[in-house]
Every structure is written in C-alpha cells, then in structure tokens.
Amino acid sequence: MKVTLKIKRFNPEADQKPHWESYPVEVEPTERLLDALHQVKWFQDGTLALRRSCAHGICGSDTMRINGGNRLACKVLMQDIVKDGGTVTVEPMLGLKVIKDLIVDLEPFFAHYRSVMPYVVNDEALPEDGRERLQSPEARERFDQGTKCILCAACTTACPSFWSNSTYVGPAAIVQAHRFIFDDRDRATDERLAVLNEQFGVWRCRTVFNCTEACPRDIPVTQLIGEVKRALATGRVE
C-alpha cells in the first residue's frame, strides 16, 4: 500500500521550532511502522534521527507518538493504523526535551527510575545453603506485572501530570517501585514508599489511564499505581 508519513522534524542546529515533513512510502500492510521509517531514513532522507535497537518490542527504544498516541514503532502494523493512500503522523514523545527529530532526552525519566531504588535490597544473612533466597510461586506472582516493564517511557510520557510538571516521578518509576515493594524478599519497602509519599510522588496521579492504554506490554499501570496509593494510605501491602 502507498501511504504518507508525516513526521515532526527538529534540527537543533538549524531550526527555531519543529516543523512537519511528509514522505511517501510503499509498504506491505503487514509491515511495521518502523519498516516505513527505515525506508525514509535509508532511501529518502538520511538526516532523519530516531532510536531503535532490537526492532522486536523488547529494548524499549522506539516509543513515539503515532497518530497522536504513544506506541512502539516496531510493534505497530501499518494495516492497524492507516488505510491505503492515508497519512500517519509521527512525533516525538511529549514532555521530554527533543534532542533531534524523534529522539528525546530520557535523562529525567531515568532519574525518576533511579529514585525508587529499582533493585532488591536485603542485607539479612543468606539462607543456610548460602545460595538464593527462595520465594513461593504465589509471592513471585504478586509482582509479576511490573517485571514486564521494558522502560520504554510510553506510560510516563502519556501522563498529563508528567507533561505539565516533569518533577512528577511518573508511572514507569511507580511500576518499578511496585515491583520491589510487593516483592517479599525486599527490605527497603519503607524507603521506597517514602519517596512515593512526597508531594511529587504517587499523589500526582489523576487516574487518567493514558499510561495503561499506552503500555506496549499490557501492564495494568493505573492499577499498580492504585495499589501503591493504597499501601501508603493504609500500610497494607497487599
């Protein structure tokens, strides 16, 4: 099928502000938007800047606004977003500084990620065999959803609270915190909860569900955030 890619371009060395450019491409309906972007970059305009690594929805590098909403370019099939002869709009994520074209500065995002201590903290003596801390399947299941996160930032940059004030720790960092708060091997629950209890912690969430809708891994983000709020309000980590 023949479609037009309308891409928001921004070159910090030449442009005052971003502008749109259109590129005609010919793709199979079952190809992905990333393939179409490659066509542009490889055969039409090599200056187009975008991030991608795995091209299979695992590394989380190619989140962008596709037809206005956050998706991974490598997970969207052309046939699902456009008809023959139609136009697809592609823009960088919202709420983070654009470095060039579709590439944004992810540092604020990762700073929030680090702030919730995304690793198991446990200074107790090792079990007798000196090896792993065993966990029941049920206890492992409790935080399973959060482990699926690929840190693609689709949720955080879909959140109105984050757009308007990026001091907000954001959905992705809360999901990561949830993954450890609800892990019964972890001993730093208090510290993590304290971070999220701050003014720009979990209370900035307005239950908009944009994060849940944007997640390419189908993590019920808003639910996990709700569970953290409940844990903070009642002390029940359940």
Next chain:
Amino acid sequence: MTAIGATMSLFVEGLLYRGREGHLSYIGHRLAGLGTLLFLAIHIVDTSSVYFGALLGVPEMYSHAIDIYRSPLFMVGEIVLVAAVIYHGINGLKIILHDTFPHWWNKGFERQSFWKVVAMTLLLWAPAAYLMGRSLYLHSICRCPPVETADVTASTNFAVTAIPLLFFAILAVLIVGGKLLAPAPAGRRVAAPPKTLDTHIWQFMRWSGVLLIPLVWIHVAIQDVLVGVHAIDLDFVALRWATLGWRLYDIALLGFAFGHAILGLRNVTNDYLANPVWNRRVKWLLIIGWLVITAIGAVAIVGGVMRPE
C-alpha cells in the same frame, strides 16, 4: 516569554494527545471542578450580602445579586453548572472507587465506566435541564411567569429523600461489570509510612467528595432546580435559616465544598506552576483566599439575614 510559549504549546499538545476515554474523563473532571469553583467563590460572597448588605448600608445588595442570577445568560450558565456538578460528582465517585479497589479495574472496564458516567449524567441532567429551561422560557422569553410558586417544603422533602437513594443507585451502576468483590491479591503488611501533607490532602479529597454528593446535589436541586432563582429572595433565605439544621447544613457545605475545591486548585497549581517560587506564592494566595472567603461565608451564616432598621 519563550518559556511561557513552550508551556502553552505543551499544554495544547497534551489536550490533543490521542488518549482514550480516561483522558476525556480527566479533562472533563478538571474543567467541571474549576468551573464550579469559580461559581462557588462568587456565590459565597454574594450570598453573604444577606448579612453584610444591611451592615454596609446597602440593604438591596442581595436582591441585586439575585437579579443577576435571574438574567437569561446566567440562567443558561446555571443549567451548565448543574451538568458540571452532576458529572464531576459521578466521575469523582468513579475515581474514589478506583482508588479504593484498584484491582477491580482494567482498561476495558475504565472505558466502559466513562460511558456509564456520561449516560448517568445525561439521565440526571435531562429533567433538571427541562425544569430550568422551562423556568427560563416562562420568565425571560414568553414573560408569563407562573402564578403558583414552588412548594418549598415539598421540594425540600423530595430532594432530601431522592438524592441519598440516587447515590446508592449510582454506586451500584458504577460497580457492575468490574471484578466485583475480587479479593485483593495476597500480600504482606508493613508499618504504614508516616503520612505526609499530601497523603492527608489526597484522603480528604476522597472523603469530602463522597460527602459532597448529597450536600451539593440536595442544595442545588432545591435552590436551583425545584424552587428556582425566581423564588429566592431575602425572605426565602430568612425562612431557611430559621431552621438551625439548614444553617449547620450550609456551614458543612461551605467548609467541605470550598475546602475540597481549593485543595483541588492546589493540585492544578502543582501541575502548571513548576517554578518553586511562584508555586509557593500562589499556594499562599490560595490559603489566604480560602480563609477570607470562608470567613465571610461563615459570618453570614452565623449572623443570619439582617434587615435595615
């Protein structure tokens, strides 16, 4: 200047973001809340003229205020206000339910919930809009005001019984279709972390929200829909405030509605004022505005209707 321009364009792009029902529900909730707040701040001050008018030597102050409420433009505004108060209330209840039972919700249920909120809002708003629209027509367009006036006692009794029942009906509709009574996933208990100011505010928004559905809806149903602004004057207020119960009711309304709304505005301030200096200044303004307007309203309720000697 460029900083403001960038903020504005980010704001507009945010509004245009292709979210789904949840995004619409959020925009509507905020607009309805802020709109009602704007009305409420004015409303508290002008209602207080029942007391302060005579004191300031302008006894006709309240009737001037009510004249404004009776103007056609304002009456249209009141019809919109009623929609806002209904939508914000039902949607607020949805948010409160979600936050209490997050594991009942998935994204399909959230989408469905939005349409339930919209449907219930329209259903409740339609009869109110009809009554208010009719009053607007009779008074302002055909200029043939009805001879019989509203029966205040009957209206009051109706509102006081119907609205608590409605509350439970709405609750039931919102719950149906969720993973109702699904037990919360197993977990463990930790010592609750010390509550911060923001924990308390978040909880107050929810408790006050639940309370405000009966408080605000009964008030609006009586004053604005059933009795109507054309039947409201100093005597009407004096009659209502002759009952201690209604004075206490108005005090609760004043405290909870205005407190809730100011704390809501604090949320909004945290969104759009990232600069810490301005953020703090505006929050001080909010506290002062809240104290002054609440004090004016409270003095009027305690003082009651004052007439010139």
